[in-house]
Amino acid sequence: MEPALDGVEVVLHGGVANVGAVVRVGDHVLRPSNPHTADIHRFLTDLRDAGFDGVPRPVGVDPDGRERLEYVEGDVALPPFPGWFQEPEALASVARLLARFHAASADLDLSGLEWSSEMVDPAVSELPAERAAEGAVPAGVVVCHNDVCPENVVFRNGEAVALLDFDFAAPGRPVHDLSQFVRMCVPVADDEYAESLGFAPGDRAVAVRAVCDAYDDAGGELGPEGRQAMLDLLDRSIARSGEWVRAKAEAGHPGFIEMWASVGGQETYDRRRRWWSEERHRFAAALA
Structure with a gap:
């Protein structure tokens, strides 16, 4: 621009x-x-x-x-998403950035901070009220961005350098942030739905594994347990993502009204759930 x-x-x-x-x-x-x-x-x-x-x-x-x-100088991918954003190395660079972000957030004093609850990790959303009010962060929990979509990452020379828009940030497990990222940016979706969002066809299970490998290589320590947790989180988020978008659209949010219509409404999310139930085993094999 x-x-x-x-x-x-x-x-x-x-x-x-x-x-x-x-x-x-x-x-x-x-x-x-x-x-x-x-x-x-x-x-x-x-x-x-x-x-x-x-x-x-x-x-x-x-x-x-x-x-x-x-303002953060750099390139942000907008739909239809450019080829450079969909390259494995570009996605891996986001995983490396997330690993650094999570490590940095783990060292901060978060006492007294209040966060959005809209996209919070389900593993920590049940914290007792008094601990949540104190900004309590259990062992192994960091601050998650929770909305690492293409438009919220700044690149320079093909490398992710910054995250934008922390409206939905909240304490959570690193794997929750990573699962949200792959769901939206690989994306974990059937080709018809992915193409409606501006993505090219591709082997999405292999791409998810590459992201997890890059996160681990950057010191993220996802490990086998984290990879299994990612599958469980994808089960949940794919099952509920359509409900969340529909609720936002019905509440009158213009961006979500447009998104709901452009992707094809409920039928598209139902198809995505069917696709996931049929393809989940491929992702499990890739992450094993």
Whole structure:
């Protein structure tokens, strides 16, 4: 896109929840805030102070309520997704970035932070209320981004360098974040559905294994148990993803209304579930 001029708002395309509402103004990005924005800003600032630069630097919240962050230079894949984004090495680089992100978040003091519960890891969503209120993080749990879709990753020269949009971030197991990423970015879907989202056909089971291998090679320590947990999480997310999108569409969110219609509605999600039940064994074999 053309460089943004100071004072001129340029819409940044991509995404669903905030479609049309994220703009660039000079070296900054303005986007809708939410009840967790202040906590997310503290988290991002702490990450950067700890040496992890793969997130935007928060600037503050404007008088009109929009959050302001520094713009991250690079390339973001938008549908129909370009071939470079679908290359195995590009996906592997996202896995490496996630491994670094998870390791950095594990070392932070998260006490007092409140998070979105919309896409939280089911393994930690049942925390007792008093522990959740304290920002309790059980052993083995990090902060998950939870929405690593193509539009939320910045690349430079084919390498993932930063994550964007932490609206759904919350404590969770690393494998939960990784399963969300492969479901949306490989994607784990039948070719008809994947093509409706702008993806080319491909061996998706092999791609998922490559992502897991890259995560482990980067120190992520997914291991055999984590790979089995990924299959279980994909069972759950594929079964429920259509319900979540439909609920958002019925609530009147424009981006989700458009998404629901463009992919073909309930029939598409039903077909995806049937496809997964038939193909799951291939993914299990690839991850064994």
